[in-house]
Amino acid sequence: MSHHEHHKGSRSLEERCAAAGLKMTGQRKVILKVLDDAEDHPSVEVVYDRARAIDPSISMATVYRTLNLLDELELVTRHDFNEKFSRYEVNMDHHHHLIDVESGEVIEFQNDEIEAMKRDIAEKLGYELVECRLELYGRKIKKTGSMN
Amino acid sequence: MSHHEHHKGSRSLEERCAAAGLKMTGQRKVILKVLDDAEDHPSVEVVYDRARAIDPSISMATVYRTLNLLDELELVTRHDFNEKFSRYEVNMDHHHHLIDVESGEVIEFQNDEIEAMKRDIAEKLGYELVECRLELYGRKIKKTGSMN
């Protein structure tokens, strides 16, 4: 299944923003739709491009301001995958990322054992876990035997 | 024990750099010493300040160039702890970080179970684990009962 079909209560970003009291301007709607539709982890630049494809009047500043706003509201998550810019993703279910070091492809995964272990480790160090970031960087394993 | 007393074969950064064929200029020696002595995870700015305290002629550009060089040689590790700048750390034993969200304090930890699990997850996704990044962000737990 496509992983961005609003599992989380089936509320679109737009609905969640409206609920937060944000004014729904035309530009905002477009940016939110772009984010909602994204199946990847777009950079600001990419969000900007996709938004402009719908409404060319949208400015970079608005994209930045909107993303910062959404980040503060915790409606999106900002990622720094060892690049010089940020990537964004709508905050749906909690998960981590495996980044293909060769292609840059990002794969999402989730693992309950890891979740428990993280909380455990933090606790043992005297901390309550507030947030966390786990990124695996890997190289695709070539299958041997069935060489196609 | 202080964790930077050269466990890794007891070789100082300077020795490891010389072995890599780098020219040992005065500035470089100072920067390497600053890094070797650091018990924390200093930003470029901090490395710069500490280096200048020893030799005021050292420039920011040199600090940046040196850190990039060391990073390429994998003699230091660059971290992005959700700040707008990078922090560096001498590459000793493998470990992860717990960052105190209130004070910014960074605590190092290591856990074999997590290591195994990481490799496992990557493999199940068809990847060979090349690198990884695990950061826990937490809030210090206040002890109840013994209120001091």
Add this chain to the structure above:
DNA sequence: GTAAATGCAAAGTATTTGCAAGCCG
């Protein structure tokens, strides 16, 4: 109507780089 949001351009930060001069090996 009013506060919030926008576009533009200018400013800000962190980092990199071109170039002439300096220094290690």
Add this chain to the structure above:
DNA sequence: CGGCTTGCAAATACTTTGCATTTAC
């Protein structure tokens, strides 16, 4: 000596911001 290093300042790259204008509610 020759090439790696350095300092300086200018250039980059990403992001933020001041301000006048527009817009949602």
